[in-house]
Amino acid sequence: MSSPLPASTGATSVPALRRAVAILDHLAGTSDAPSMAEIARALGLPKSTAHGLILAMEEIGLVKRMPGAGFRIGTHPLRWAAGFLSQTDLVTSFNTYFARERDLARFTVTMTVLEGAEVIYIACAPADQPLGVTFRIGMRLPAPFTATGLALLAARSDDEVCRRLEQGFPAPLTENSLRSLPDLLAEVERTRARGFSIDDGQVRQGMICLGTVLRNHADEVVAGIALSLTRPEATPEVIEALGATLVAAGRDISGQLGHDPTA
Structure with missing residues (x-):
């Protein structure tokens, strides 16, 4: 089960990046296809923030919209996994x-x-x-x-x-x-x-x-x-x-x- 995001530490923190990674981690840890509202609630994110991030992540293939308006991890992260394993x-x-x-x-x-x-x-x-x-x-x-x-x-x-x-x-x-x-x-x-x-x-x-x-x-x-x-x-x-x-x-x-x- 995902926990709300911890408070940002350090001046170099990038909140949007941290939130995007948290969304991917959350989707990777569940067999369900949670909705935007469910993702926002699980991570303690404002609905508007989650909505904007998830739409952008969907556009570049980080997440995939499923029937019923839920989301799962998309195919783009597979490139990173393959890159890590090949290197x-x-x-x-x-x-x-x-x-x-x-x-x-x-x-x-x-x-x-x-x-x-x-x-x-x-x-x-x-x-x-x-x-x-x-x-x-x-x-x-x-x-x-x-x-x-x-x-x-x-x-x-x-x-x-x-x-x-x-x-x-x-x-x-x-x-x-x-x-x-x-x-x-x-x-x-x-x-x-x-x-x-x-x-x-x-x-x-x-x-x-x-x-x-x-x-x-x-x-x-x-x-x-x-x-x-x-x-x-x-x-x-x-x-x-x-x-x-x-x-x-x-x-x-x-x-x-x-x-x-x-x-």
């Missing part, structure tokens, strides 16, 4: 590696980047056997609940983890989801000690995910990768073996990105 070595390295290496072919493997307190899915190598879960490119999930998110947070300091969650802890997705910042910090510490993260049914009941990070030439953590398996498959021995295999894959992909662990 990053992350997706190319991920796809190249998992097309060649088949050790994890029976598992769905995903890649995300961290943005604030969420992860954004930017690549997926589907399993040979269907998992029953669809990971859509561009999908966002709370970082504390996902294997990639936990791995990415564990690679940062506790202070940074706290800053990323200072706006509040996300609502749980399942009964297994973490419930508080202290719970998250404890799980982050377990992830560091173990060497890889475990999402034990936090996103979907009955699904276990293991995660690790990717680093670039400057030793910066740039993305996370995770594999997914079902609970019946996830014996302690299997988790330990798959975790080691995933960490090795992460090292190999990081090497493709120019990372040198000995430097």
Whole structure:
């Protein structure tokens, strides 16, 4: 659910741009096709402001008018997504590696980047056997609940983890989801000690995910990768073996990105 726009900060703020992005974020987060009035109400915008922005956004293809006077995201943002994916070595390295290496072919493997307190899915190598879960490119999930998110947070300091969650802890997705910042910090510490993260049914009941990070030439953590398996498959021995295999894959992909662990 969208929240009203925060107060503008800084003299360089551009209110119209902020509002347009908020409208796109709102439309991306709903399966409905809300009307102008509903968008304005959800974001706390004056109706006249929302009306002018949405008409301009419709004209350039950022939003699309649906039957019944509702709106959804248009096709223009797809150009930006395609541009981002084509300009990053992350997706190319991920796809190249998992097309060649088949050790994890029976598992769905995903890649995300961290943005604030969420992860954004930017690549997926589907399993040979269907998992029953669809990971859509561009999908966002709370970082504390996902294997990639936990791995990415564990690679940062506790202070940074706290800053990323200072706006509040996300609502749980399942009964297994973490419930508080202290719970998250404890799980982050377990992830560091173990060497890889475990999402034990936090996103979907009955699904276990293991995660690790990717680093670039400057030793910066740039993305996370995770594999997914079902609970019946996830014996302690299997988790330990798959975790080691995933960490090795992460090292190999990081090497493709120019990372040198000995430097």
